[in-house]
Amino acid sequence: MRILTTLLLFLLVKTSLFAQGSELKKAYVEKYKWLAVENMHRTGVPASITLAQGLLESGVGQSPLATEANNHFGIKCHKEWTGPTFTMDDDEKDECFRKYASVLDSYLDHAAFLKSRPRYADLFKLDITDYKGWATGLKAAGYATNPNYAPLLIKQIEELSLAQFDLINPTQLAAMRGQEVKPEPKQKVAAAAAPSAVPCKEGVFKNNKVKVVCAKAGDSPMSIAEQYGLYPYQILKYNDLPEEARFAEGELVYLEAKRKRAQVAEHVVGEYESIRDLSQRYGISTSAIRRKNQLRPSEELAAGETAYLINKRSDKPKVRTLAEIETLRSERDRREAAMKKPEKPVTVPAKSSPAYAAPIEKTKPIAAEVNESKPALDIKLPDAEPVRDTVAATPKPAAPATKPEVKPAPEIKPTPTPDKPKETPREKVSSDEQPAPTTTGPKKHLVVKGDTLFNISRRYGLTVAELRSLNNLSEADAIKLGMELIVSK
Numbered sequence: 001m002r003i004l005t006t007l008l009l010f011l012l013v014k015t016s017l018f019a020q021g022s023e024l025k026k027a028y029v030e031k032y033k034w035l036a037v038e039n040m041h042r043t044g045v046p047a048s049i050t051l052a053q054g055l056l057e058s059g060v061g062q063s064p065l066a067t068e069a070n071n072h073f074g075i076k077c078h079k080e081w082t083g084p085t086f087t088m089d090d091d092e093k094d095e096c097f098r099k100y101a102s103v104l105d106s107y108l109d110h111a112a113f114l115k116s117r118p119r120y121a122d123l124f125k126l127d128i129t130d131y132k133g134w135a136t137g138l139k140a141a142g143y144a145t146n147p148n149y150a151p152l153l154i155k156q157i158e159e160l161s162l163a164q165f166d167l168i169n170p171t172q173l174a175a176m177r178g179q180e181v182k183p184e185p186k187q188k189v190a191a192a193a194a195p196s197a198v199p200c201k202e203g204v205f206k207n208n209k210v211k212v213v214c215a216k217a218g219d220s221p222m223s224i225a226e227q228y229g230l231y232p233y234q235i236l237k238y239n240d241l242p243e244e245a246r247f248a249e250g251e252l253v254y255l256e257a258k259r260k261r262a263q264v265a266e267h268v269v270g271e272y273e274s275i276r277d278l279s280q281r282y283g284i285s286t287s288a289i290r291r292k293n294q295l296r297p298s299e300e301l302a303a304g305e306t307a308y309l310i311n312k313r314s315d316k317p318k319v320r321t322l323a324e325i326e327t328l329r330s331e332r333d334r335r336e337a338a339m340k341k342p343e344k345p346v347t348v349p350a351k352s353s354p355a356y357a358a359p360i361e362k363t364k365p366i367a368a369e370v371n372e373s374k375p376a377l378d379i380k381l382p383d384a385e386p387v388r389d390t391v392a393a394t395p396k397p398a399a400p401a402t403k404p405e406v407k408p409a410p411e412i413k414p415t416p417t418p419d420k421p422k423e424t425p426r427e428k429v430s431s432d433e434q435p436a437p438t439t440t441g442p443k444k445h446l447v448v449k450g451d452t453l454f455n456i457s458r459r460y461g462l463t464v465a466e467l468r469s470l471n472n473l474s475e476a477d478a479i480k481l482g483m484e485l486i487v488s489k
Helices: 002-043 047-057 064-069 103-116 118-125 131-140 149-159 162-167 170-176 221-228 232-238 275-282 286-292 322-340 353-363 367-372 376-380 385-392 398-406 416-423 425-432 453-459 464-470
Strands: 085-088 095-098 205-207 210-214 252-254 266-268 306-308 444-446 484-486
Touching: 002 047, 002 103, 002 162, 002 170, 002 221, 002 232, 047 103, 047 131, 047 149, 047 162, 064 085, 064 095, 103 118, 118 131, 131 149, 131 162, 149 162, 170 221, 221 232, 252 275, 266 275, 275 286, 322 444, 322 453, 453 464, 464 484
Parallel strands: none
Antiparallel strands: 085 095, 205 210, 210 252, 266 306, 444 484
């Protein structure tokens, strides 16, 4: 009887602990599910995987690493980590782990960690709903040493029905969180674009039978994905952009994969055009353009070459690199920026009276009267006493008549003659106006249509993070047309 009672008590305690553990897991999921879903839309890491790893690695948020360092994914310091650290025994004694200011930072760094490591690259080729493939791939890539790591993740996902969160698109997320949702405009499909540049239209229209919209000021992959019920990684993929990209106002943004053929057979490549530019213009994928034109991934068509957009060419075209195109664009932007700057007024060193009379007519109406008497030497020396007398005596016509009889010209002439050579520095100032921006002050780049933080940073040998830091830009800040960015360290 006593044995039976002890057994019953043991079973009751075990059941109670199990129920308590289950409630803790549900509470963890409820607390961090939206964070996981938002992270999925931004990076492509399935929400189910993020939640399962968070549950497992943090001990349902109760481990010392989670409570004292906000580290929910067991990420160690590694060489590149420069933030706060937390030391604890793990596989070895006193191992270094990353310490975060908040759980949000831990979730963001978890996705960034997976995306930055080449060993996890194949995972992002899987379907976002393939949690079993992700779990197996994480173990195979060496995320954890536990041989049962993949089955443990899969068990968490299936027991707590975490796979449901992989199906939530941005529009549904916004609705579930009580945010205002902008419905996709219902418009008639426009006709296919002509060979000229595609004009922007309101709402969704089609280019080469592919859905497209025009970006507005401040648009990002996240904002466009949320508006049209897509994932940010899909927007980046459809538009051949890196994760850090931001859209310029008026830029075409494709909402689905581009086609393998254009509706235009050929295009003569311009001086500043890249393969991506042609892809965005004609709604044909970059890979299709490269196949049709016998181009390697690192090659771009040279200016003046014909790009084949329907049929495959038989000859090897002249090529160049993307770096060469970006150098040309940078030089073009510099020239355009220089042309927009107002020119400094320069005194013309001519000796004839009209050369001096013309500017005076614009600034001083009385100069017309001075010009009629043609006292050229007096105009050159406006502070000379004779000129003041002439201006003051304008109501008296007799005053200027006596001045020519005196003929002071021989005495005054030597004075302007030595002064005029001093105008030679004017030529020096004029010749230095162009190089000045490169030698003094920080180097700047004028944002034009098609520019992104990524291609600007590559153009000047910077990272995106360095470019943001130089210009005090946050992750949420977007670049706009006409903005001047500092591009020198």
